[in-house]
Amino acid sequence: MLLDGFVLALTAAAVSSPAAAQSAPATEQAGARSSGTEVWRDTARSASERADALVKAMTLEEKLALVHGLFPPQTKSPPADMIPSAGYVPGVPRLGIPTLRESDASLGVANQVEQRKGDVATALPSALAMAAGFDPDLAYAGGAMIGAEARAKTFNVLLAGGVNLTRDAWNGRNFEYFGEDPLLSGRMAGAAVRGVQSNNIVATVKHYALNSQETGRTILDARIDETALRESDLLAFEIAIAEGKPGSVMCAYNRINGDYACENRFLLTDVLRGEWHYPGFVMSDWGAVHSTEKAANAGLDQESGQELDSSIFFGAPLADAVAAGRVSNARLDEMVHRILTGMIATGTYDHPTPTAALPIDYNAHADVAQRVAEAGIVLLKNESNLLPLAREAKSIVVIGGHADVGVLSGGGSSQVRSVGGAPVEIPLTSGAAASFARVTYHASSPLRAIQAMAPQASVTFVDGTNPAVAAEAAKKADIAIVFATQWQTEAQDAPSLSLPDGQDALVGAVAGANPRTVVVLETGGPVLMPWIDRVPAVVAAWYPGQRGGQAIARVLFGEVDASGRLPISFPRSASQLPRSEPVQAASGASTEGAAANAALGDAAKLPPYPVNYREGADVGYRWYAASKQKPLFPFGYGLSYGHATFAGAHFTGGDSARSSVQVRNDGKRTVTVVPQLYATVPGTQTPRLVGWARRELKPGESASLTIDADPRLLARWTAQGWRIPAGSYKLTLATDAEHAIAETNVNLVGSVAASNSNEIRGNKAAKKKTH
Structure with a gap:
């Protein structure tokens, strides 16, 4: 299947060292260009090998052109094939490298203020609505639908896949995100990204990381302890990237612990590349670049929407920095290598988008949205x-x-x-x-x-x-x-x-x-x-x-069951929240924040203001548990028109945690059940979602449901990396974060330290196979 091939391609790219993409002597590069051996077109090779060959075949000018992109609404003397959209990066036709035509697309192929007159698209519900379905398969279908429309409209990069946790209830972009829980957010975003990329186009995961407020987003400095960051927002991104294999990751506007997200070496190089082995490229948000050398050396690969920055940092300034050795040739080659890897692994390189728009079955796509x-x-x-x-x-x-x-x-x-x-x-x-x-x-x-x-x-x-x-x-x-x-x-x-x-x-x-x-x-x-x-x-x-x-x-009218479950808690009052008023009002920086948003490139002229995330990893329902409060409606909550009973709940420990339960529809209507498994991990005081199931039952129908705890949520971050502690875990099978079906304590043997939570997951899977 196409999807399987894509996963294999990106996995192969992940294990190949980026050092292979570093600069070669000029004579070697010239030889690669003149030999007629186009290794980059050999689809039997890994994405990384093919990207290596392309990098060696490119001129310095071609490399520099690929690492910064235009913002069509403000581009002077636009190329003939540019259409009004979010972004444009010219390709290299002689090497088959396609032009990147980028569209906003969190909820459909965007056309915000009708830049493209008469161009319509199918609008999905908000990401919070999608998350409320607790159904990754449906998220995949939504992503596949958007990706199909984008391809038919000649786009090959979709700026979709928002994974930021909804830390503050009034955040203006909460509707674009998948809620307050890292497992739900990561899995749903990953599924949506896979759906988009099933159309041989690049999707992004964004906004990396902690873009949790909108007003003042370009001057906000998110302050959080590393362990808390690892076990909340970064974990959501890690899961989304592991399961979605996005061709690109978009860094955010804000600072994190002092450094801008798009020049934050800890996030972009140490974690994303070093620990997660992410092979694709990092693009900036539009107007989020503030430097040349610092950003490039920290791990930013591509400057997006360059006209929105105060300078085109990855244009002439980057060329000068490379010539002077302030950014190495090896680093420039790595930037290009990662962009090409993302394009090849997603099929964007081998399956160019059509040169003219294709017809779209809008009725069928509207059915998906419904x-x-x-x-x-x-x-x-x-x-x-x-x-x-x-x-x-x-x-x-x-x-x-x-x-x-x-x-x-x-x-x-x-x-x-x-x-x-x-x-x-x-x-x-x-x-x-x-x-x-x-x-x-x-x-x-x-x-x-x-x-x-x-x-x-x-x-x-x-x-x-x-x-x-x-x-x-x-x-x-x-x-x-x-x-x-x-x-x-x-x-x-x-x-x-x-x-x-x-x-x-x-x-x-x-x-x-x-x-x-x-x-x-x-x-x-x-x-x-x-x-x-x-x-x-x-x-x-x-x-x-x-x-x-x-x-x-x-x-x-009950044509379908009411089956949604809350992906975000509803408070009784604002005083229950970690911050009892919007951040900009609390900081007194609302005026500066508005100015920063109006002129993104001028953000560096304004003083940053810190936001201390005192809740740490206890986001949403975990915060209510930690502060011993009851929300108006808890995470995971939702009523049904039918009546289902749960019985015979059973829990197991040992190498992994699991719960099973019998459920029966005792009513006269079809009912959807969404049992959720929560665990309280040793060393913590709050429960965390570790798994769930969604099942539709006809009247009189029974089913046995089993929920395996995701080991990534059982793990704690330590100085040695991720570790599943040995000891007693409280497991709660529940209908939501507040209402238990059954609970007990089980013992887990724990795991050795691993460099990241996906390795823990892999180790657990391997251990199961040997039994």
């Missing part, structure tokens, strides 16, 4: 089984959220111009995101979908701008459904976790007028719910994507 949305919608509350709604309801009033015309999407570089157009699009008049973000809705009307589900009912719409008018309409209806929205965007964080624009008052008024009120949340993450005790049914739909209206209606 399946992702349906799997990720979370039923948070359902008193008296108000949901699913009966088709026999005589009158339903739909209130607010522009639900008459569409569903909300998140803003910024991930914005997709979806098929069907944007029925609502509101330009920003101020703020760091104003130049590239608009409040945009996808044309998928929940109102029309609800009308289709209940054709005998009177289904009306009230815009919700006047709570009194909405309450009056609610009094006259059998059911009131309030659509509450919170728009989030890259470049700025939410000022509050409260619903904006007086929507809490709207929900309160409607709930007071109609005891059969349902609230549907379209948000970028958690929001506060001061009305929760007065509303019988609450659904978290996130940003539900191109078919969001249909997906919401199908869940509300």
Whole structure:
């Protein structure tokens, strides 16, 4: 299979020393170019060997051209084959090295402010929605769909794969990430990246690392203890890279413990290359480069969107630095070697994208987006089984959220111009995101979908701008459904976790007028719910994507089970969080932060401000456990319309940890169960997710489920590397981070120190095979 071949190729590249790509004498390089022996085209060879040959065949000018890329919206005298997009890096036609045509693509092939007039794409739900499905196979399908569209549009690099943990609930880009847990985030992102790259194009994993806030992101200095960093955010990246094999990793805007991410030798060379043996290339975020020699020598391989930096650091300054020996020829060759390795291993080199756009089956792709949305919608509350709604309801009033015309999407570089157009699009008049973000809705009307589900009912719409008018309409209806929205965007964080624009008052008024009120949340993450005790049914739909209206209606009416589980905890109040207000407000640096976002290249002129991550590795549900608090809704939580029972839970220890359980659907509806296995590791006080299962059961169906603990989550970071401590581990089989099915203590024999957690995983697998 293509995927298997890709994994083998990248694995082969990983074990080959980058020293092989270092510079050879000029006569040897000339010989390689003139001999006619094109070793780089031999697909039987490893990606690393082929990259070696290409590097030897390239001129100095060709190498220098490959390590920095253009930003098309600001490029003067653009090449003839450049199209408006995120980035462009010219290829080397004589050697078959393709031009890199890069697109933003976290949730679909982006076209934020319609640079390419009339070009639409399929919009997936937000990454949080995808993570709520707890289904890597569905994440793979979403990635494969995006990758197919990108290839058909002639792109061969997708800037997709956000792995940053959602440390702060108001982070403007939380909707682009996979939640607060490193195992869930790493596995889901890895699956999505594999899906993208199944189309023979490069995907990235980003933003490496600790890009946990947006306002002031270019001047933020993330401070964290190394052990805590290793066991949280870096572990998420490590898992995503191990399982996704991305062709590229994108370094972040912020500093980490003093050094910018894109010139942080500890992250880029010591960890990524030295410990994880990552063979691909590191590209910068757009506007995240601040130096030439320091960045290149630290491990940055390619400067992206060079016009957004204060200088084109990897252009003439890099050529001068190489000539003067401040950056060695060997290091330049390694930079090029890694770029070529990423291109070859992903199939980008051998399978060039078409020269003209190809047709796309948008209907089939929309089906994928709808399946992702349906799997990720979370039923948070359902008193008296108000949901699913009966088709026999005589009158339903739909209130607010522009639900008459569409569903909300998140803003910024991930914005997709979806098929069907944007029925609502509101330009920003101020703020760091104003130049590239608009409040945009996808044309998928929940109102029309609800009308289709209940054709005998009177289904009306009230815009919700006047709570009194909405309450009056609610009094006259059998059911009131309030659509509450919170728009989030890259470049700025939410000022509050409260619903904006007086929507809490709207929900309160409607709930007071109609005891059969349902609230549907379209948000970028958690929001506060001061009305929760007065509303019988609450659904978290996130940003539900191109078919969001249909997906919401199908869940509300029980066409599909409510099967999503929270990938991020919902607090009762902001005071429960490690930081009780947005970081920029706490630091007093909001003005500087906005300025830094507006002019990325000028960030070096502004003083950094530190953010101390006092929670360390205890992110999200671990923080609640460590601080002995109960969130409003915990990580992993989600109700179902069916009824399943768990029995006979069994736990084993020894060489590895495992749990098995019998589950039976005792209800009359199909039900989805997502049992989760948590472990409390010796030397820690908080549980961590070590595995889960997702299974759909028909009425009366039973199944035996087994969950193997991922050894990477059982390990602790020590001065000697990763080690699974010998001793007693508390294992908890649960429906979420707060509600146990069964628990016990097991003893593990532990492991010898390993250089990284993937070696621990490999050692455990080898040990199992010998038994």
